[in-house]
Amino acid sequence: MDFDIEAASPALCRLRLGSALREIRLAANVRGSMVCKKLIWSPSKLTRLETGENATVEKADIMALCEIYGVEGKLRSELLDYATVTKTRKDWWASPEHRQAIPPGFRAFLDLEATATALQNYEAEFVPGLLQTEAYVRVIHEAAYQGLPPDVIDKSVAMRTKRQEVLDRTDPALKFTAIMNEAVLWRRVGDSGVMREQLSHIVEVVESRPNVHVQVVPYSAGHHPGMNGAFFVFQFPEKLGLKPMVYLENLADAIVKRAEPDVERYADAFSELRALAAGPKESLSLIKQAIKEH
Known part of the structure; x- marks a missing residue:
C-alpha cells in the first residue's frame, strides 16, 4: 500500500x-x-x-x-x-445533513471528485457546478425539482456549496478545467442581478485560483465535439493505480464510463474543445463583456 x-x-x-x-x-x-x-x-x-x-x-x-x-x-x-x-x-456527503440532497447515481460522481487530481468538465447549458453561486444554483434547483419542500431545496444548495471546497483541497490538489458553450453566458438564470453575480464569481475564482481554468467555446466556432452534451473526465494520482474515468448524466440516469476506448473518446473531445475555444484571457474578456450586457 x-x-x-x-x-x-x-x-x-x-x-x-x-x-x-x-x-x-x-x-x-x-x-x-x-x-x-x-x-x-x-x-x-x-x-x-x-x-x-x-x-x-x-x-x-x-x-x-x-x-x-x-x-x-x-x-x-x-x-x-x-x-x-x-x-x-464516512464521507461528508453521507451525513444526514446532505444525504437527502444527493440524487440517485450522484454519489459515484462525488467519489470520483473527492479522489481526482484533475477534472475536465464541458457544459453546454449552465455554469459548471464548481463555479456556481448560491443564487444561481437555487434558481436551477427550483426549476428542476418543482414541488420539493423548501428545506430539501436548501439542502441541495448547501451540498453544491460544500462541494466547491474541493477547489481549495491540497492533498491531493485538484486541477479543474472547465469549458462552457458561449450560450451559458447569455442564457438568463434568474434575473440580471443573479447573472451578473454569477459571471463575476467565475472571473474572481479564475483570477484567484491558479488551479482553475475556464474557456468559452464561441458561437463562431460552429459545430464542435461537445454538441452531444456535457461530460466530465477524471484523472487520479498515479500511486492509486486508477485509470481515468468519464461521468455522464441525464434526466433519468448517471453513468460512469471506465472502458479505455470510451474514456479516450471523451478525452480527445475535450482536447478538441480546448483548441476550438477562446484562450483563457479571451474567454475572461467574453465573460466580462457578458457581465456588462446583463
Missing part, C-alpha cells in the same frame, strides 16, 4: 478496492459468472464491488473473493483494510 490508510477517505478506498478486485479477477482468469455462481451472488453485486458503488463493503465478501482468487498475505490484508475504512468512516 503506497498511501496512508489512516488518512484515506472511504471514497478513495471504495474506488481503489473495486479497481484492485477487478484487476485480480482478470489476472486470475476467473469469469464474473463463475464468482457469482460459487458465492450465490447476483451479477450486480459483483459489479458494484468492482466499480466501487457500494457505500460500505463487508470484510466477509472480500475474504470470500480472496479465497477464490488465491489472494493471501499482504495483498489480502490491504484489501481488507480498504473494506474496513468503508465501514468505519
